[in-house]
Amino acid sequence: MEKHLAQRIHAKKRLQERMNVTVNRSDYRKLLDMILTGKAIYLGRRSNRISFFRLDIEPEPIKVVYDSKRKTIVTVFPLNMPMYANGTGCLEAV
DSSP: OOHHHHHHHHHHHHHHHHHOOOOOHHHHHHHHHHHHTTOSEEEEESSSSEEEEEEOOSSSOEEEEEETTTTEEEEEEETTSOEEEOTTSOEEEO
Protein backbone atom coordinates (compact mmCIF):
# COMPACT_ATOMS: atom_id res chain seq x y z
CA MET A 1 0.00 0.00 0.00
CA GLU A 2 1.30 3.45 -0.87
CA LYS A 3 2.05 5.80 2.01
CA HIS A 4 -0.49 8.47 1.03
CA LEU A 5 -3.26 5.86 1.03
CA ALA A 6 -2.15 4.48 4.40
CA GLN A 7 -2.13 8.02 5.84
CA ARG A 8 -5.65 8.71 4.55
CA ILE A 9 -6.98 5.44 6.00
CA HIS A 10 -5.26 6.11 9.32
CA ALA A 11 -6.70 9.64 9.57
CA LYS A 12 -10.22 8.39 8.83
CA LYS A 13 -9.88 5.66 11.48
CA ARG A 14 -8.66 8.16 14.08
CA LEU A 15 -11.55 10.51 13.32
CA GLN A 16 -13.96 7.65 13.93
CA GLU A 17 -12.12 6.40 17.01
CA ARG A 18 -11.38 9.72 18.73
CA MET A 19 -14.25 11.93 17.59
CA ASN A 20 -16.95 9.41 16.63
CA VAL A 21 -17.11 11.06 13.20
CA THR A 22 -17.30 8.96 10.05
CA VAL A 23 -15.92 10.56 6.90
CA ASN A 24 -16.15 9.46 3.31
CA ARG A 25 -13.82 10.50 0.49
CA SER A 26 -15.75 13.71 -0.12
CA ASP A 27 -15.67 14.69 3.57
CA TYR A 28 -11.93 13.95 3.73
CA ARG A 29 -11.38 16.14 0.67
CA LYS A 30 -13.28 18.99 2.37
CA LEU A 31 -10.95 18.74 5.38
CA LEU A 32 -7.94 18.88 3.05
CA ASP A 33 -9.43 21.85 1.20
CA MET A 34 -9.73 23.73 4.49
CA ILE A 35 -5.95 23.40 4.90
CA LEU A 36 -5.10 24.11 1.26
CA THR A 37 -7.32 27.21 1.03
CA GLY A 38 -6.21 28.78 4.30
CA LYS A 39 -9.44 28.13 6.25
CA ALA A 40 -7.54 26.07 8.84
CA ILE A 41 -5.64 27.67 11.71
CA TYR A 42 -1.90 27.02 11.50
CA LEU A 43 -0.53 25.69 14.80
CA GLY A 44 3.08 24.99 13.94
CA ARG A 45 5.57 22.86 12.08
CA ARG A 46 7.58 19.81 13.08
CA SER A 47 9.68 19.48 9.93
CA ASN A 48 9.75 20.62 6.31
CA ARG A 49 7.04 18.06 5.61
CA ILE A 50 4.86 17.90 8.77
CA SER A 51 2.63 20.75 10.00
CA PHE A 52 -0.17 21.06 12.56
CA PHE A 53 -3.52 22.71 11.94
CA ARG A 54 -6.77 23.33 13.79
CA LEU A 55 -9.92 22.64 11.79
CA ASP A 56 -13.19 24.06 13.05
CA ILE A 57 -15.66 21.30 12.18
CA GLU A 58 -18.80 19.89 13.76
CA PRO A 59 -19.35 18.50 16.36
CA GLU A 60 -16.12 20.09 17.70
CA PRO A 61 -12.81 21.48 16.43
CA ILE A 62 -9.94 19.07 15.80
CA LYS A 63 -6.14 19.19 15.48
CA VAL A 64 -4.63 17.51 12.46
CA VAL A 65 -1.13 16.53 11.43
CA TYR A 66 -0.66 17.39 7.75
CA ASP A 67 1.95 15.98 5.34
CA SER A 68 2.72 18.75 2.82
CA LYS A 69 4.80 16.47 0.57
CA ARG A 70 1.91 14.04 0.02
CA LYS A 71 -0.87 16.58 0.68
CA THR A 72 -2.54 14.22 3.16
CA ILE A 73 -3.85 14.39 6.69
CA VAL A 74 -1.68 11.99 8.69
CA THR A 75 -3.70 11.78 11.90
CA VAL A 76 -6.34 13.58 13.94
CA PHE A 77 -6.56 14.60 17.61
CA PRO A 78 -9.35 16.15 19.67
CA LEU A 79 -8.56 19.77 20.46
CA ASN A 80 -8.11 19.01 24.17
CA MET A 81 -5.69 16.09 23.59
CA PRO A 82 -2.06 17.28 23.84
CA MET A 83 0.51 16.07 21.32
CA TYR A 84 4.22 15.47 21.85
CA ALA A 85 7.12 13.83 20.05
CA ASN A 86 8.34 10.68 21.76
CA GLY A 87 11.92 9.47 21.76
CA THR A 88 11.49 7.84 18.36
CA GLY A 89 10.45 11.10 16.73
CA CYS A 90 6.86 9.95 16.30
CA LEU A 91 3.92 12.05 17.38
CA GLU A 92 1.72 10.59 20.05
CA ALA A 93 -1.23 11.70 22.12
CA VAL A 94 -0.70 12.00 25.85
